[in-house]
Amino acid sequence: MIMKTPFRYQVTNYDCVPTTFINALQHLFTREVIPPAVIQKIMQYSLDTVNRKGESGKRGTTGFAVERIMQLLKDSSNKNFEFKTCKYVEGEQVNLRQIMACINRDGTALLRVRGNKAKYHYLLALGGDAEDKDWLLFFDPYYRVQSFTGKDSKYIQWLGDKNREENNGQGANIRIKRERLESEEYAKYSMPPIEYRECCLLERK
Numbered sequence: 354m355i356m357k358t359p360f361r362y363q364v365t366n367y368d369c370v371p372t373t374f375i376n377a378l379q380h381l382f383t384r385e386v387i388p389p390a391v392i393q394k395i396m397q398y399s400l401d402t403v404n405r406k407g408e409s410g411k412r413g414t415t416g417f418a419v420e421r422i423m424q425l426l427k428d429s430s431n432k433n434f435e436f437k438t439c440k441y442v443e444g445e446q447v448n449l450r451q452i453m454a455c456i457n458r459d460g461t462a463l464l465r466v467r468g469n470k471a472k473y474h475y476l477l478a479l480g481g482d483a484e485d486k487d488w489l490l491f492f493d494p495y496y497r498v499q500s501f502t503g504k505d506s507k508y509i510q511w512l513g514d515k516n517r518e519e520n521n522g523q524g525a526n527i528r529i530k531r532e533r534l535e536s537e538e539y540a541k542y543s544m545p546p547i548e549y550r551e552c553c554l555l556e557r558k
Contacts, residue, residue, distance in 0.1 A: 359522020370414035371399035438556035447550035460556030490525035508533035
């Protein structure tokens with residue numbers, strides 16, 4: 354039976370990058386054509402950091418590793434697993450207009466945003482909210498059971514797994530207001546300052 358696999362959640366506080374890459378591949382391709390070697394390499398290249406205590410992986414995944422994964426995807430292309438767009442963009446090139454254009458061509462985007470305690474986090478962009486154009490839909494690999502509170506609740510809404518389940522396991526579980534994403538001030542799930550922005554654009558051929 355040919356099918357796509359439901360999105361997965363990260364298993365630690367640090368593996369948002371490899372989890373989001375795997376979710377992106379699951380979104381674009383059926384499981385029959387995704388090369389196992391690609392999944393192996395994504396995990397191998399990720400979590401390439403060491404914290405101040407010398408603990409491996411506890412500062413997440415570097416931009417260098419993200420670029421390396423993107424090159425891996427290009428090099429692994431074959432007649433069933435092929436990309437029309439496989440592009441790593443950073444800095445001023447990262448903007449919501451370009452992300453939405455990629456999604457509207459049936460692609461997806463992996464976006465770096467601000468997480469907790471000045472750390473960065475990766476989300477999978479899935480499109481605009483049909484009911485309100487001021488919001489964008491994402492799959493957040495960081496599992497949570499509580500909604501956002503306080504000021505954040507005006508800009509970030511946790512949708513939970515209901516929408517995900519209604520879309521064969523691949524629906525959005527969070528929506529974020531454009532205003533928050535584009536905020537130049539430090540805020541949860543806003544894009545970082547321009548010099549630290551990072552995004553991967555993927556479209557299958």
